[in-house]
Structures are given as C-alpha cells and as structure tokens.
Amino acid sequence: TGQDHTHQQWEDALTFVALKRDRQAYAELFNYFAPRLKAFGMKMFGNEQQALEMVQDTMLNVWKKAALFDASRGCASTWIFTIARNVRFDMLRKKQSRKDDISADDLWNGDYPESYAEEAADNWDIQLLSEKLAPHFSLLPPPQREVIEKVYLQEKTHQEVSDELAIPLGTVKSRIRLALDRLREALDGARN
C-alpha cells in the first residue's frame, strides 16, 4: 500500500546511507525529517536556536550512525525520534555539566527482547468496548482516540487506518494497545 511504501522508503534510505554513504538517500531523509524535528524542538525548547541545534545534532547522528538502525526493532521514524529525544535530553543536562550526571544512555539504551504482547489487544470484546469503555474515550490522547474510533466504531482494518492516517501499521497497533491499556487503567483504577 501507499503508506507502507513511504515507510519502507525511509528504511531503505537508511540502509543506503549505512552501506554506501548515499547522499541522495540521505538528502531525502533530511528533507522529510529535519523540518518535523524542528517543529518538535520548537515545542520542547520554545526557542529556535536550540531547536535547530537539536535538529543538526540528531540528523548528524542519523548520517553517522545509520548502520546502527535495525528495522526489526521498529520503524525508521521511531529510531530518529529516539535520537532526537536523547539529544534533547543531553542538551538540557549538559548545561549543568557534571560527569556523574544521568545521561540519555543510562535511561534509554536498554536492549530488550521482543515480548508477546502482540495478541493482547486483539482479544478485546468489541461489545464490552463500546458499552463499558466508550464513556472513557475522552480520556485518551487524541492520536490514540482517533485510531480506536476508526477500528472499533467504524470497523476499519488496521491497514485501512494506517493508509488513512499516513502512519506505519506498527504505529496503529501500538496506539491500539496503548489506548486499551489506558482504558483498562480507567476501569481498574489508576496504578501508580
């Protein structure tokens, strides 16, 4: 489908950069992600100079470390987002410049085996969902609510939702699991 092509395209581009230092492939990645990372940085820093510093650092990492991208562990956009998140975190910490400080590596460098949560989301009873859970839909972050409504109320397939929203299929599945977890939290009472 169209959308998965786009996401496949970013993975391929990263592979070309990793293997051949492919400038054309990198430029395509850059032109797509850099403005989006800047918008994200503006939201986080509220400051253009720092936002651009974050974009530069993130995209430099993408250029240099493309070989570390592993498509089996998530899509290209997720990988690039985590780099930006880590760069931003370390930028904020570096101001305090202490060697013993907590770094992004300490927090997010874990390497976990893929677990078995895949089916959990598919086993929910739709009847139960609409009756008991519908009142809680408003609690969901809008991106998750949007996916849940399309899948459970409009009965669209995950693939259709992925195409319609221009997000990877894996993102649709993640949002469904998260939404169900949030709704479960709303029903059972919050955890910590």
Next chain:
Amino acid sequence: MAHAIKYHPGMALLEQFAEGCLNADVALAVAAHIDLCPHCQQLQRDITTDLAGRLMQQRLKPDNTNWDAMLSNIMSQQEPAARTEVIEVPAQQVQVAGREFTLPRALQRLASKHGKWLQLGGIATAKIPAGSDYHISLLYISKDTEVPQHTHLGLEMTLVLAGKIADENGEYCAGDLLINSPDDTHTPRTLPDEDCLCLSVLSAPLQFKKGLTRLLNPLQQFFY
C-alpha cells in the same frame, strides 16, 4: 523473572519518560524498573512508536530555515568507521553486608560510583552521586528489620532491586516500584527470612512519626 511484577509506573509517568520530559532522577528509577519489567518494556516500545508517529503527523508551518546549508554541513562531516562496535561492559556487582547484587542496566554506570555505605542497625545506605533535585541512594535492609514509621514531605520512589519488603499496603518483590506522595505514612519492613536491596529516590527528607522526634532527627539525615 519467576514472579510477576505488581507495581508499575502509571501510563502518564511512562509517557513522560518516553518523551524525555520526566525529571532525570525520577526517570532513572523508571528506567531501572523497565529494565526489570517485560510488561513496561512493551509499553515503552508502544509509547515511543506512538510519539514518533505524532512527530511525523505534525502539520508544518512555512519556515525560512536554510536547510540546504545544514544538509551540506552534515554531509561534509568526516565519515565514521563503518560499524561502531558496542563494547560490552561486564555487569558491576554491588557488595553490602557480605552480600553481592547485580544491578539493572540503567543503574550500572552511576551506581558504580556510589558513596560509602553508612550503617544504622540493620539498615545501610549509600548515595548515588547523580541526583540533583532528588536524593538517589541504594538502601539495604537486613532480614527482619523495620524502617521506623514515617511520612513523606515530598515524593518517595522505592524500586525493589532484590529480595522483598512489605508495608501496611502490601508486599513488594524485585521490580516492584512503590511511589509515596506527601502525607502517605507507612512502616516498611523486611520479612523474617529475606533481606532487601532497594533504589530510593527522595525529593525531601522523611519525617519520622513515632518515638521522640528529636532522637529520630539523625535518622532523617541518614536517609536523605
């Protein structure tokens, strides 16, 4: 892990963690919990995927950044060696009271720089130097030992790293993350046959409730 972890950080906390917006000291406890908890590992993956999707779905405003300059600047940077090998560092052990513990990945680097163990009765504590807004320490409690009843002036996060601990509200095993807010009162204690190692993250001193407060004042210093 043979038993299931029962006490997890809530979704809101996990979301802030994945976004990188959580206070770093609190984030360290959450990261260590995730290292121990397959359930939260999956949640963390899903949340990160969700956030990355939002990044891509943003509507872009017109913008006059000179992207071409940045692009050529980046591509003119020296190329790195083809593949960066990840160096495996052997897991560090922490020794206390004649016992040896392996810490979760998130704590390995920082906990290797822990301060000297201070001993008080069956309780020993060692500061981890990373804390800024919070005090981060390792807390070892011998078997059959009680931490005097206290209330919290701020946030207290306790991550059980090994063994078991209990209070009025339940029993906590390795991986369980307890969060106490100001005004929660409890009396943590170990069981008669099992000691316990915890990570403790405190935003303010504990306030001890029983006995002569004056006598317990040194205790405040000890834990904080």
